[in-house]
Amino acid sequence: MIKSLADFQVYNMSMKLGEDVWQIVKEWNYFNKDTIGKQLVRSADSIAANLSEGLGRYHYKETKHFSYYSRGSLFETRTWLTKAKNRELINEDQFKDFITQIDSIGIKINNYINTLGNK
Numbered sequence: 001m002i003k004s005l006a007d008f009q010v011y012n013m014s015m016k017l018g019e020d021v022w023q024i025v026k027e028w029n030y031f032n033k034d035t036i037g038k039q040l041v042r043s044a045d046s047i048a049a050n051l052s053e054g055l056g057r058y059h060y061k062e063t064k065h066f067s068y069y070s071r072g073s074l075f076e077t078r079t080w081l082t083k084a085k086n087r088e089l090i091n092e093d094q095f096k097d098f099i100t101q102i103d104s105i106g107i108k109i110n111n112y113i114n115t116l117g118n119k
Contacts, residue, residue, distance in 0.1 A: 010108035014048035046073035
């Protein structure tokens with residue numbers, strides 16, 4: 001069982017994703033930040049935020065519940081990144097790098113949820 005955020009690998013990966021998204025979005029113009037940018041940053045940040053909130057609940061059912069929210073935010077982030085690529089706010093290489101991170105995080109979130117079992 002994970003006892004601290006420092007030991008929580010998928011949380012740390014999610015934190016990195018959020019920071020990587022932030023570094024790109026902060027350079028966009030106002031309109032792009034205000035439309036896609038805010039949504040993208042919020043969904044990316046929500047991945048780690050929900051994992052940490054679930055861990056802090058100390059109850060398997062609630063931990064699992066917040067892990068599902070985290071996975072939902074991961075899927076939402078993928079959608080916003082696809083829109084950003086389609087609207088030429090990020091290039092193909094950036095998109096591929098983000099998708100690689102998202103795929104890895106998704107596998108780890110699913111594995112984490114499975115470790116929580118049906119408790």
